[in-house]
Amino acid sequence: MPVTDPQVQPYVGLRPYRREESALFHGRGREAREVATLWQAAGLTVLYGASGVGKTSLLHAGVLPLLEPDRTDVLPVARIAPRMNRPKAGENPYVMALLSSWAPDLDRERLAGMTISDFLNDRPERTDMYGDPVPILAAIDQAEEIFHGSPVLEKERKAFLDQLAKAVAKHPGLHVLLALREEYLFLVLPHERRIGQGSRTRFHLEPLTPEQAMEVVHGPLPQTGRTITQAAAELLIDDLRTVVFVNEAGETSTIRLDTVEPIQLQVVCSALWEALPPEVTEITEEHARLYARVEEFLFAYYKRTVAEVAAEHGLPASKLRLWMRNAFITEHGTRNAVYEGLTETKGMPNAVPRALEERHLLRAEHRLGIRWYELTHDRLIAPVTRSHSPESYLKEARQAVEEHDWDRAERLADAAERAADVGEAWVRAEAAEIYAWVAHARGDIPSARRHCEEAAGIFSEYQRFDGVARVLTKEGLLWLDQNDSVQAIQRIKTALDYAPNDVSAQIALARALKRSSTPKAAETILAGLPSGLVQEALRTLRDPD
Known part of the structure; x- marks a missing residue:
């Protein structure tokens, strides 16, 4: 059977192994x-x-x-x-x-x-x-x-x-x-x-030892036509054994566990398998580094599956996610079982939960002629109940930027992108704007410029001219930091073409003009600002950093 055959699935992912899959069951x-x-x-x-x-x-x-x-x-x-x-x-x-x-x-x-x-x-x-x-x-x-x-x-x-x-x-x-x-x-x-x-x-029954985990990774592959290098398998297993803790003071520490959680290993292996290009016959350490991230995989799998089913049945993905949360999670945060009616299951057409069952988000059991559904595993409770919207992540990321907490800002921007629905490109624009601030703070000016250009392009497509103005202003300040006043003034003036009343852009232009030895032009801009902002603008010009 060729490796490109979609029926070849050596790892079962979230669902349990069936009796007929005993040949795949190792460790x-x-x-x-x-x-x-x-x-x-x-x-x-x-x-x-x-x-x-x-x-x-x-x-x-x-x-x-x-x-x-x-x-x-x-x-x-x-x-x-x-x-x-x-x-x-x-x-x-x-x-x-x-x-x-x-x-x-x-x-x-x-x-x-x-x-x-x-x-x-x-x-x-x-x-x-x-x-x-x-x-x-x-x-x-x-x-x-x-x-x-x-x-x-x-x-x-x-x-x-x-x-x-x-x-x-x-x-x-x-x-x-x-x-x-x-x-x-x-x-x-x-x-x-x-x-x-x-x-x-x-x-x-305890979690897998590293040796057992190695059997789980290698064991099912001989019948697939693919192999995995020892280094790649060790990387998958070692990543799952590594846990990062954050204490109340915000300090992080890393420990290495002696065991591996089977469900996590299955999620990683099955997702890695599905993500590989069909021509790959040997899974290398590079493949493992690129694709193997547990929580991201689980949440991405859930969101992707719900989006596919929603599109197939003409539903908004957000409506289907809300139904999943209300139907299959109890008020105590545990799995709930829902029975299938004649035409609907908890208000959703029966075809929808059946499609989710086929994709292993739900599992069904028959009792006296009645079909009951529940989540395939407790591990799905977190993705299903995840309440953070892209907007909330972005709001927290901007707060982290204000606090100069660059690592947290970057993590939250990344989380916003992962929480976004397909087609919500504006989230990428907002995240890119935050990435630009982070890169600038770290001294990576070329990356900061690239993020600004990307964000400006997406904001322009969405006719979000306030966003275009913000990132062009930011890009102008980047040029100013490189002592290129000409490029800085050009970018900031373009920003003001999109948002003529943007105070931040006006103050940034005054800074650039002052740097270019045209202080009178800078003073003219300041004179046009609201009186309450003049002192702040003067402070910014005296101490722009």
Whole structure:
């Protein structure tokens, strides 16, 4: 398969690995073997780890492929989210969620009133080649949704846990695995002994070591026709291990972590893969330096995807972003699930969330014939809830310029550009104007001039003549700093052609005229200024820096 084929995707990005992608799943061989062994041996296995550490991927692409079909009876991996099932009166939403995951094709009437033990009793017993019963392996992914649910469902939750414990006791071959985020582990502890019937174990899934991360980067590539150099892979991994902290005093410090977050590595690798020109067959350190930036990638991916879907469906991108934020983020800043109606999903045509699902911003699950959507990962919460507009970033950047905080001004101008929608070229003009100030402060006059020329050109296209005047005035002052009064006067006079009443341009022209040994002309300009500005203008002329 050629590398230019868009179907070649060795890295999965934000979504988890699927079982059929086990050949692409690398770096977790030891963990997969240990979890598979523990699951078959204990009544209850608790797999826990931080969000984004890869619990779902490990379970589907690592553990399940290791289980021998003729020696185990593996039930479909369940997801229990009571709010997704809209139970009828008298139904236990937790039980219904579990059973509908195990038997998605059975209708509600068949499952209604059935306990977990009833369901298992109705299944034919499977035996191995010697006629002995094989263990029944049942996994519940994102099991924190069982224990961290609405207080309104407390009675139903307790009843569900009782049923689960009774099922393990009644069916000695039943082995339960709960995969959940580690911050919710304490909620499971009181129930471990009862559910596991005295046979219980835990497995803590930790982030990748640098060696494991190297396997993740290199492992999927042999079947793609591309390779990556060791230096490029090390750069990707080292960047992810480097964290910069800023204390309350504004002081920065850098530390080097011993581990790599799997979700970040996948985001970087998948985005790098998509950004590479199709003719590239060896990914070098230069490619990694050019393309591999985690947060920028994530936000850019979100914005680009929303913009594409919005354009396809004739929607403003800003409207779609607002819908994403309102629909899929709770008031507590966590992921929210939304069900698909007959024609609309939370006020948006059903075709829109389906398009977002295809691009892996949303994921869908089916519960009793109803389709539910949520963000593919918690890591998307920050891009979706990002409230800063380009205008707010630019406002802060200008404040930083006034405070002579050049590094911050540059960062904020860059953030404004990344927050802008496609077609908002004026943001680039505003940012270029700020870059000009920063470059000037750093003594890089050629770069400052280039930024001024770029900003003036864009402002002119948008007929933002105030902006044209500002940057031409700035460019004139740059020439003045180079002791070229002729060029300075020419630029500033052009600025006044665009904005004749611009006071800053008039003061700058007076400065240039004074430098060119024509003080009377400078005084004539000052005489025309409003009386309240004369003293400030005189101070500027005495001390122009």
